Amino acid sequence: MNDSVLPERSIALSPSLAASIGLEEALLLQHLQQFALFNSANGQASSGSCSLHSLSTQLPFWNAASLRRILQSLVGLGMLMLDQMPDSEQQAFEFTLQCERSERKIAASTQAAHTQATPAASLGGTRIQPNWQPGASVLEQIRAQGIDAEFALAEVAEFILYWQERNEISHSWSSKFLQHVTRRWQHKLQSAAEQAARKNQQTDNGYSGMQRGWQPNQDAVDILLRMGVNRNFIDDAIPEFVLHWRERGVEQKTWNSKFVNHIKYQWAKYTHAMANETDPAPMQENWQPQQKVYDVLALANIDENFARQLVPEFVMYWREKNELHHSWNTKFLQFVKYQWARNYRLENNGENKHGGRANEQRKTRDRSLVEDLSDRSWAG
Template identity: 45%
Template sequence: MSLLPEKPLIISPSLAATIGLEETVLLQLLNELMCHGKPERQGDYEWLNIDSGQLQKFTPFWCLADLQRVVGNLRDKGILLVASPPLTEGNLLRFAFNEQCAGNTNTTKHGEFPATLPATPAHQSTRPIPPDWRPENDVLQQLAQYNIPAAFIADQLPEFITYWTERGEPRYSWGSKFIKHVLRLWRAQQTETAKRGQDTLMSRDWQPSQDAMDILTQQAAINRNFVEDAIPEFVLYWLERGESSSTWNSRFIMHVKRQWARFTHTMEQDTMPRPLAADWQPREELFEVLTLANIPRDFAKRLVPEFVLYWRDSGQLYGSWNTKFLQQVKREWSRHQTHTQDSSDGKQQRSDRPGSTRSRTLVDELSDRSWATP
């Protein structure tokens, strides 16, 4: 019984030493397919279409990714011309040997290479890029397979020639180099375009996602009321700036974390319970925290007399009057901003949070003293 169940592929040892063993195996196979197939004459080249399934049948030792890699190596070495998408993305390989057809097509015997070997490093010398270099039609056809506009391709040509002229490096195939250059820039542009398409303007009714709230309240252990009170000021700030973004939740998380870190650092030493002094004034650090929240200093200072009067009359002791005052200022600012927005667009904002000033009647708001709760 024969140990060779099928016809073996015969390769040239010298060619394998020149272009690589895998490349030689695939080149021999493609030559066989070209000899027995029905190539199509287009311009100066003979093109053949091979189904990827058929190609894998002849090369069961390679997967599609391996085949694409070897095909790419042959193309980069200037041996093959390829006018089809990658095998991993399509189901067809359209190729031609990089040798122009003479008036009479060279004939070959079964199992032999053409009399003139396709351009390889052993048969074609490297050369610097000419100043007047232009991509050949097969290069443009291959780029067209990726739906790249001709205008975009033309725009990349001057930069490509200038770059490689200055470097002065020789190449076997400037066409394959140009294909890689254009594909890289096209994919970068498509990525940037897709990213810009996801950007949105800040809206008045914007709310952080549940994931963002969980990150802040559970993972970062930030007081939920503190987080919710930060929403109106965050929305107002970005409404006024008029910027677009696809990462509003990420920005909000960073905004709240910065405010919380500053807040806890400022208040961590103010913990001894005591009555409020008659001449009490907020610490300077508290105004810095309010600045981070875009709350005007004058607005906060106007609230000091009422705050002092209420707590002096109550006679209660509290560990951090600065914290208590900060809570009052943030609530009053939120109420102030809500009224301002309502008067401008004629509609009342609502909040799902129980007790929020944004979900109360005017009577409730005038009698609200939630900030006075110990």
């Protein structure tokens, strides 16, 4: 047979060196050393010329981006010098092994593999310190990879905590930090891309969130009017409907259908609750709205405590007016919904910055109040 199971030349790797500077760094460093020796005339060269393309051909398990990252790491460790960092796969670059440092590192690694000394004693490694910080050269390498320096610095605390808990020793915490930040940055970019893809898919499908100034389209309004729903009742319900769904942050593609169903249910409850109130009567001093009023308000997501706080003001105003009305419950319901909608508009316009009504609203006696459901003078 002409074909060998292992047709390629094997790559030498020092396990101790890999433990000291990182597996990828040790593998590429020793490969470059062999590459320089193979291409030298006297077998003693410590420099050479190559490209990312040639390296990826010789080391096919790495692409150009990975090779560029590992080269930057070796430069940061001070074990390799480049005349320039290649911008493309075909661009040739000159490299020089820092022979004294590389040989010392390799020799120390080899010696450690044959002695009983601890890693700290044989290799000079250290445990990470609580106040460790990446050096300027590492941050420069991080920026060269297009990673935000602020993102890298935000990872320092987690990086220190992780390695303190593992209680391991390393010769180059800078190299480990560079690898850590690179992985986290790639994960962040991937997550952002997936989120953007999901958002685009939702947009393509017609989904959207509730917008601040949303209004039902004319078709939805026409359907409700044909069902006999009062137009003023529809207008009053829009602010509470918008507020309810903005707070929930959900996305829909059928907001108009949802609004129609919401109004149909509210209108049915409202008309049923008010059907039996026919005899006109004056406002009584101890008047209180019936529970069904609060039930209707609850359907509109209006807080019951908010409504109860308005009762004394409402009673005093209408006792002074001394008028007769068929349904004080209906009139109180209108009044509360108006106040609730008014608060919502004030908050949207930035006029009610503290979200409360004290000292922000005028009292009922200081403005005209509607007397009939069809009168919209107070809604302006």
